[in-house]
Structure formats: structure tokens, C-alpha cells
Amino acid sequence: MEFQTTDLCDGNEGKVRAVAPMFRSFGGKTRFAGPIRTLKVFEDNALVRSTLETPGNGNVLVVDAGGSLRCAMLGDQLALLGVKNGWAGVVMYGCIRDSGPIASMDIGVFALATHPMKSIKKGAGDVDIPVTFGGATFVPGQWLYADEDGVILSETPLL
Secondary structure, three states, X not given: OOOOHHHHHHHOOOOEEEOOOOOEEOOOOXXXXXXXXXXXOOOEOHHHHHHHOXXXXXXXEEEEOOOOOOOEOOOHHHHHHHHHOOOOEEEEEEEEOOHHHHOOOXXXXXXXXXOXXXXXXXXXXXXXXXXXXXXXXXXXXXXXXXXXXXXXXXXXXXX
16 A cells, blocks of 8 residues: 555645544554444453454554553464464554564554563454544544654545
């Protein structure tokens, strides 16, 4: 997918919102876009797994993990599920692990940091609800565009 968030911002002034610059890119795709699906979870990645096991259809999974820096919410096995099931990317407001293998996968992964510890797996959380972090609210169905310059949101497709 060919785009630059800077050009999308310039050409769609007033129609896009930028997320605070808090993420690092860890996936093999440094540029990705798609409609948003959301999860709200905390130190429990069971819903991350079950969601990435479903057909992604080019969507971006946005996970509000509460900004926790105490455990990883995505590792190489879950990222591989995302690749196999057609997810464009994952934006994790929390940590990931297995960053080396994830860097070679055909999926975009933005997260706050890495952490070697795994999460619990109880299945608690919410699916496809609006979530807010980084000065932006992510609503299921909105479009997310991410690249080396950051993450932006739009109500409608820009490309």
C-alpha cells in the first residue's frame, strides 16, 4: 500500500486526527492501513488471540491494553495468526514480545515497548467498542493509517 501519513494529513486537513507519537514499529510492514476493530483488555491477551484467529479482511486491530508496561499482550504466535488470517496490522497500547521474529512477518505492529513476560489468559475485556488513548478515540469501522511518521484516523477511506 502506497501512502504517506504526512501527505494524507496535508490533503485532508480537518478530516483526519493524529494519534500522539508514542508508538514504535515492530512488524515487518512499517506502513499499513485498514478499517479498525477494537479490544479493551488489561494484562489478559485471550481476546487478542481469539480475535486474530478470525478473518481479518485487511482490518487493523487496535488494542487498548491500558498502557501497561508489566507484560506482553502480543507475541510471535499471535502475530503469525494475524498474518495467516489477513489482518493488516495491530496497534497495541501496551507491550509485545518476540520482537525479532515479528520484525520479519508480513504484518504491521505498533506498540509502546517490548516486555519478556506473558500475560494472563482469562478472556476478560470488551470487543468492538470505542477506545481512547494517545489523544484520540478509535471507533470500530473508522480507518487507521500508520507509517514511519505516525498514526492517523479518518471516518472514511482516504485512498
